[in-house]
Amino acid sequence: MSSPSDARLPILTPEIGKYIDDLSGPEEELLDRLEQHAEDREFPLIGRTSGRWLELLTRAIQGKRVFEFGSGFGFSAYFFAKAVGSNGTVIGSEFDQWELDDHKRLYGDHPFTNRIDIRKGSAFDILDSTTGDFDVALIDIEKVDYPKALEAALKRVRPGGLILADNVLWGGKTARQADPDDEGTAALQSFNQQLFNDPRIQTSILPTGDGLSVSLVLP
Numbered sequence: 250m251s252s253p254s255d256a257r258l259p260i261l262t263p264e265i266g267k268y269i270d271d272l273s274g275p276e277e278e279l280l281d282r283l284e285q286h287a288e289d290r291e292f293p294l295i296g297r298t299s300g301r302w303l304e305l306l307t308r309a310i311q312g313k314r315v316f317e318f319g320s321g322f323g324f325s326a327y328f329f330a331k332a333v334g335s336n337g338t339v340i341g342s343e344f345d346q347w348e349l350d351d352h353k354r355l356y357g358d359h360p361f362t363n364r365i366d367i368r369k370g371s372a373f374d375i376l377d378s379t380t381g382d383f384d385v386a387l388i389d390i391e392k393v394d395y396p397k398a399l400e401a402a403l404k405r406v407r408p409g410g411l412i413l414a415d416n417v418l419w420g421g422k423t424a425r426q427a428d429p430d431d432e433g434t435a436a437l438q439s440f441n442q443q444l445f446n447d448p449r450i451q452t453s454i455l456p457t458g459d460g461l462s463v464s465l466v467l468p
């Protein structure tokens with residue numbers, strides 16, 4: 250799953266995190282409902298502050314078509330749906346049927362259901378089943394699959410588009426020597442190296458949530 254196996258090391262102090270959230274003001278009730286559901290199920294979300302980054306970055310490039318590797322019940326998709334507007338699309342992917350059911354139930358008849366299409370199955374198969382370019386891709390699946398997801402995203406995100414990935418700091422573990430049996434951390438470290446060394450992209454890491462990488466696909 251996409252949270253560090255040990256206690257998450259907050260990048261910001263709780264006080265500063267709350268300060269930023271308070272400045273950002275309230276969101277609509279749907280978001281509270283999604284967060285409460287995540288808390289009840291101890292489900293790892295990208296978090297509200299990183300979610301706002303997803304929205305802002307997508308708006309900044311006038312993104313209209315987004316692909317999510319790993320959607321859960323649609324928390325990150327909410328921010329993308331806001332950014333793409335009523336003519337945009339967010340195609341998501343999710344292994345677990347219960348999350349798709351929860352997504353439908355929690356969103357009810359919210360207007361964003363017309364923009365969000367979370368499909369059941371492997372993110373890789375679902376991406377392959379689509380045609381055309383995407384403006385933005387978010388990687389938030391099993392950590393061992395991040396390097397493979399980057400290669401897949403690079404084939405489908407347009408030049409000038411963005412590839413984003415959550416958990417790249419992994420509670421601080423990526424900044425330390427990985428335990429020999431910790432495949433998730435080793436995969437993330439290799440992914441981060443790839444992000445910063447691949448000439449097809451330019452990358453930086455936003456120290457928000459559990460670390461959000463932002464890669465611009467170069468022309």
Ligand SMILES: C[S@@+](CC[C@H](N)C(=O)[O-])C[C@H]1O[C@@H](n2cnc3c(N)ncnc32)[C@H](O)[C@@H]1O
Nearest residue numbers: 251295319321324325343344371372389390391
């Ligand atoms: C951290 S959650 C996604 C959270 C979501 N991005 C959010 O913040 O609202 C990761 C999800 O990806 C799903 N998943 C993991 N690997 C996957 C894959 N290869 N294909 C599709 N879904 C996958 C898991 O079942 C899990 O629900």
